[in-house]
Amino acid sequence: MFGTYRADEAIGQSIEMLIPPDRLEEEPRILERMKRGERLEHFETVRVRKDGRRINVSLTISPLRDCEGRIVGASKVARDVTARVKQEQELQRTNRALERANGDLQHFAWSASHDLQEPLRMVSIYSELLRRKFTGQLGPAGEEYIGYTVLGAKRMENLLRNLRTYTHVSTLAAAPAEEVDAAAIFTHALQNLAAAIEANGAKIECGALPKIRIYEFPLEQIFLNLIANAIRYRTDAPPEIAVGAERRGSDWVFSVRD
Numbered sequence: 001m002f003g004t005y006r007a008d009e010a011i012g013q014s015i016e017m018l019i020p021p022d023r024l025e026e027e028p029r030i031l032e033r034m035k036r037g038e039r040l041e042h043f044e045t046v047r048v049r050k051d052g053r054r055i056n057v058s059l060t061i062s063p064l065r066d067c068e069g070r071i072v073g074a075s076k077v078a079r080d081v082t083a084r085v086k087q088e089q090e091l092q093r094t095n096r097a098l099e100r101a102n103g104d105l106q107h108f109a110w111s112a113s114h115d116l117q118e119p120l121r122m123v124s125i126y127s128e129l130l131r132r133k134f135t136g137q138l139g140p141a142g143e144e145y146i147g148y149t150v151l152g153a154k155r156m157e158n159l160l161r162n163l164r165t166y167t168h169v170s171t172l173a174a175a176p177a178e179e180v181d182a183a184a185i186f187t188h189a190l191q192n193l194a195a196a197i198e199a200n201g202a203k204i205e206c207g208a209l210p211k212i213r214i215y216e217f218p219l220e221q222i223f224l225n226l227i228a229n230a231i232r233y234r235t236d237a238p239p240e241i242a243v244g245a246e247r248r249g250s251d252w253v254f255s256v257r258d
Contacts, residue, residue, distance in 0.1 A: 003050025124153035189223035230258035
């Protein structure tokens with residue numbers, strides 16, 4: 001583990017030949033513990049090979065006693081844990097990179113939801129002005145289409161507001177203060193998918209959904225994504241989608257089948 005030493009290179013030498021200069025203070029402390037009869041287990045540190053390369057080791061050190069019980073030495077077992085330490089360090093670097101990415105994503109979500117408010121407000125305002133000015137002139141179909149535009153803009157505005165709220169509270173790691181109605185959130189998701197549902201002749205069934213402690217935005221996104229995927233990725237037959245929830249102990253388990 002420490003490189004190949006000849007007898008004359010090692011016998012009579014201090015164990016400090018294996019200890020880096022910045023860790024020399026460890027050995028006196030270890031010897032003091034041995035003198036007190038203590039056993040040192042899985043002590044992780046760094047040692048130096050003959051070629052100068054540092055390796056991570058785990059040490060188990062036990063006092064050795066003579067026939068009268070006096071401590072006369074120490075037995076030391078060293079295990080090379082360099083590979084494991086490198087894996088842990090890589091995992092820490094990955095976690096830090098993930099935290100930075102999550103921070104960037106939260107910042108983007110906040111900025112995007114804020115910046116989209118103004119153009120969305122213009123769509124909503126001018127759609128409402130069109131409906132007021134040309135009421136009775138566009139015919140039933142025109143009235144219906146403008147109604148869809150106004151309603152869609154309002155839903156999108158609400159979705160962006162919920163996104164900003166969720167982004168803000170998620171940075172604080174705050175738990176939801178109140179329960180929300182999962183059935184109402186599911187209904188909102190269906191309203192946002194109304195055009196796709198109608199165009200594809202989708203049949204959607206939903207059992208009783210509970211009130212649960214969760215933020216509205218992520219739950220609505222789950223419903224939106226699963227149902228939209230079920231509509232998009234299918235055979236030629238009209239999609240049939242069933243949503244339900246059941247109690248399991250202290251948890252609610254939701255299911256989406258298509």
